[in-house]
Amino acid sequence: MNDFFTNNRQVIEKSLIVILVSLFTGFFIFALFNQPVHNNELQALAVTHLDQTGVTNIVTAVLLNYRAYDTLLEFAVFLSVAIAVLPYILDTPVLKFKLQEESQVLLVAKAFIPLTIIMAGYLLWIGSTKPGGAFQAAALLAGCLVLLSLANVRVIDFTKLRYRLLMSTGLIAFLAVILLFNIISGVFLRFPLELAGISILAIEFFATFAIALILFLCFESINKGHA
Amino acid sequence: MEFTQTNLYSLCSILLFAIGLLGFLLNSDFIRKLLGLNVIGIAIFMLLLAAANTYPNAVDPIPHAMVLTGIIVAAAGTALGLNLASKIAKFARLVQKEEAAATPVESLLDNSRNDLQGRG
Amino acid sequence: MNDIFITVFSIPALIILPMALAIICFVAGKTTLSRIISVMSAMVLVAICALQAGYVLQQGAPIELIVGGWQPPLGIKLSINAFSAIMLLMTSTIGLAITLYSTHYFENDDKEARFWPLWWLLITALNGVFISSDIFNTYIMLELLGLSAVSLIAIQGTQQALQASFQYLLVGLFGSLMYLLGVAIIYRTYGVLDNQLLAHLVESNLSMQLALALITLGMMMKCALFPLHFWLPSAHSNASAPVSAMLSALVVKAAFFILFNFWFEILTPVVTTAAVTILGVFGAMAVIYGSFRAFTSPRLKQLIAYSTVAQIGYLFLAFPLMFVAPDLARTAIIYFIVAHGCAKAAMFLAAGVIQKTVGHDQLSQLQGIAAQLPLSIFVFAVTSASLIGLPPSGGFIAKWLLLNNAVEAGQWWWVVTLFVGGLLASAYLFRVLNLAFTTPAQESAIVISSVSEGKLLGAVGLAIITIIIGLNAMWLTNLITSSY
DSSP states (O other): OHHHHHHTHHHHHHHHHHHHHHHHHHHHHHHHHHSOOOOOHHHHHHHHTGGGTSOSOHHHHIIIIITHHHHHHHHHHHHHHHHHHOOSSOSSOOOOSOOOSOOHHHHHHHHHHHHHHHHHHHHHHHTTTSSOOHHHHHHHHHHHHHHHHHTTOOOOOTTSHHHHHHHHHHHHHHHHHHHHHHHHHOOTTOOOHHHHHHHHHHHHHHHHHHHHHHHHHHHHHHHTOOO | OOOOHHHHHHHHHHHHHHHHHHHHHHOOOHHHHHHHHHHHHHHHHHHHHHHHTSSTTSOOHHHHHHHHHHHHHHHHHHHHHHHHHHHHHHHHHHHHHHHHTTOOOHHHHHHHOOOOTTOO | OHHHIIIIIHHHHHHHHHHHHHHHHHHHOOHHHHHHHHHHHHHHHHHHHHHHHHHHHHHOSOEEEEGGGOOTTTSOEEEEOHHHHHHHHHHHHHHHHHHHHHHHHSSSOTTHHHHHHHHHHHHHHHHHHHHBOBHHHHHHHHHHHHHHHHHHHHTTOSHHHHHHHHHHHHHHHHHHHHHHHHHHHHHHHHOOOBHHHHHHHOOOOHHHHHHHHHHHHHHHHHTTOGGGOTTHHHHHHHSOHHHHHHIIIIIHHHHHHHHHHIIIIISGGGOOHHHHHHHHHHHHHHHHHHHHHHHTOSBHHHHHHHHHHHHHHHHHHHHHHTTTOHHHHHHHHHHHHHHHHHHHHHHHHHHHHHHHHHSOOBGGGOTTHHHHOHHHHHHHHHHHHHHHTOTTSHHHHHHHHHHHHHHHTTOHHHHHHHHHHHHHHHHHHHHHHHHHHSOOSSGGGSOOSOOOOGGGHHHHHHHHHHHHHHHTHHHHHHHHHHTO
C-alpha cells in the first residue's frame, strides 16, 4: 500500500490538483452568476464628464484623465523592467547600421518598416478620437526594431546614456506635465481643458518611443542572451 | 441565468481561467508556468470585458482602460520572467560545460548547496 | 501654510519624489550622484511623512486627495489614515537607514548602478500601496512592488539569487493575478473601485465571498503566511543585505496591509468568525513552524528569514481578536508591524556586515565574532530582545497588547502560542548570540581583513527606535487608539 503511494506520488498529486481546480471552477461559475451585473452608472458618468477632458475617445479619457494616475504607474512598471533587464556590459560588439547582406528578412524589413512607421504615427495621432494610442503605436515601432534585429542589423547600443534617457522620456514627460500643472493650478494630475489635448498628445508621443524601446530591449535581452 | 452573449463570454473566461490554473499548477517547467500565468491573466481580462458589454448600447469604458493597463503590466512581468529564465539557463549551460570539460566542480556545487526546498 | 502643504502637496510628493529620483539615478548612472541625492531625498521623505503622521494623529481625520479632481467612482482617491500614516513613516525611516547603509555597502560594485533606480521604484510602490484608496490602483502598485523587488533580488547575479527571484516572480505574479480576479469580480458586481464607496455597497453574498477568498489567497502568498511561505526563505536569504532588510521589514507588510484593509475596512460584511479563526490558526502554525525552522537553519540570513515567517504569524493571531476588541487588536497589529519592521531591518543590516567581513554566513563558523564586530552583535542583540518580546522593547508591548486582548476575549489558546513562540524565538536567537560570544577553538579561525562598521549607523538608529517605542508605549498606544 505504501509502495503504491510512493510510486504514484506524482499522479496522485496531479489528480488531486485537477479535482480541486474543477471543484473551484464549478463554485466559481455558480458564485459569479449568482449575482447580477452592476447597473452601469459609471459609464453614464464617464460620458457626462467627457467634455471636460479635452479628448473625444472615451477610453483615452479614462486612461489619461479619470484614471491617469494608473497610467503614470504603468509607465513606472515598464521602466522598472527595463532597468532590470538592461545590459550594462555588452557581450557582442554593436554593428554599425550597414545593410551588408541581402537576406530575406532584410528584404521584408525594407519593404515594411517605412509603412509600419507611418502606421504607428497614424495610430498615435488618432488616439484622442478613436481607438489607438501610445501602446499600439509603440508595439508597431518595436516590431520594426525586432525585424531589424532579426535581419542581423544591430542599431542600438543599450549601454549608451541617450538610450537610457529615451527609455525614460515617457515618464519624464508625464512627470513634467504633472508638475507644471500642479504648480499652476494646485490640483494633482489635472490638465486644464484648453491644454489637455496637446498635453495628452505630448505624453503619448514620448511614451511611444519609450515603450517601443523597452519592448525591443526585452526582446533583445532574451534573444541575444546578454544580460 | 439567461443565455446571453455576455454570459457565454463570462463562462468561457472561467473555463480559460481553469485551463491556465491547471497549466500553472501541473507543469514543473518554469516557462510553462509563466505561460500558464499569462493564460490566467487573459482569462481575467476577458471576464472584465464581458461584464463591460452587459449593456451593448452603453459599453463601459473603465474595464477597457483597466485591461489596457493590465496587459502592459502583464507583458512587463512576462518579459522579466523570460529574462530571468534565460539567465538561469545560461548558468545551467555554464555548469554543463564545466562538467563536460571534466574539471572538478566540487567548489561550484558547494556554492549552490542551498535551501531551495519547495521550489515551484 | 503648513496645513496646505500637508493636504495638497505632501501626498503627490510621496509618489513623485521617489519616481523622479529613480529616473535621475537610472539616466545618470553615476553612483556618487545617486548616493548623494538618495540620502538627501530619504531625509526629505522622513520629514514629509513625520508631518503627515503628526497631522493625522492629532486631527484624528484622514488626509484625502482626489486625483485630478475627478470624484470617485470615476476617479481615484488617495487617503492617509492613522494606520497608513504610521506605515508611511516607518517606510521612510527604515528607508533612510537602509539608504545610509547602502551608500557604503556596494563598494565599487557594478550592481549599484541598478540598485538605486530599482530601490526608489520600490519605495514609490510601497508609498503607493499605503496611500491608495482604490482597489485597481492597488493592483498596479502591487505589480510595481513585486517586479521591483524581484529585480532587486536578481541583480545579485548568483545562481541561487536568480532561481530564488524567479520563484518569487512566479509567486508574486500569481498572487497579484488572484487579487486582480477578485477585483474583477467586485467590479462586475458593484461597478465601483473606490474603497469607501465599495464598503457602503458590499453585502454578504457568494460572489463577494469568492472575491474575498481570492484576494486573501493572493495576499497570503505575497506576505508568506504559513502554508504558502515556501518562497520566502530562499528569496530573502539570497538577496543583498539592504534588499533583504527592505523585503522582510516592509514588502511583506504591504501585502498584509492590503489583506487587513480588505478584511476589516472594505469587505467587512463578508468576514465571518470561522474565517478569522482559520487565519488565526494559520498564524499560530506559522509561529511554531517558522521558529522551529529558524532554530535548525545552518545559515544566519536564512535563520532571520525564517524568523520573518514566524513573525508574520503573530500578525494573523490578532485577526480573531479583531472581532472582540477591534481598537485594541488594531493597535497591537500596528505596534507589531513597527516593532518587527525596525528590528528585522536592523538585524538584516547587521547580518550583512557580518557576511561581508567574514565572507560567509555559516552559523557554525561564526564563533567569537562578537570580539571582531562588536557593533553588529550589539545591534543583533538589541533587536533580538524586541523579536523575543523582552520588556523594554517595542516587541514586548506588541505581544503584551495581544496577550491582554486574548485573555479579555477568553481565547486563551492564542496565549499559549504567544508563549511558545517567544520561547522558540529566544532559543534560535540565543543560539546565534551564544556562538558569537564563545571564544573560538583555534585563535585564527576567523580572518578579518578590514572591519568597517560605520555603515551600521542607520541600523543602530533602528535598534534604538525599537527600544524607544517600548518605553513610550502608553503615550503611543493612546495616540493610535484615539485617532480611530
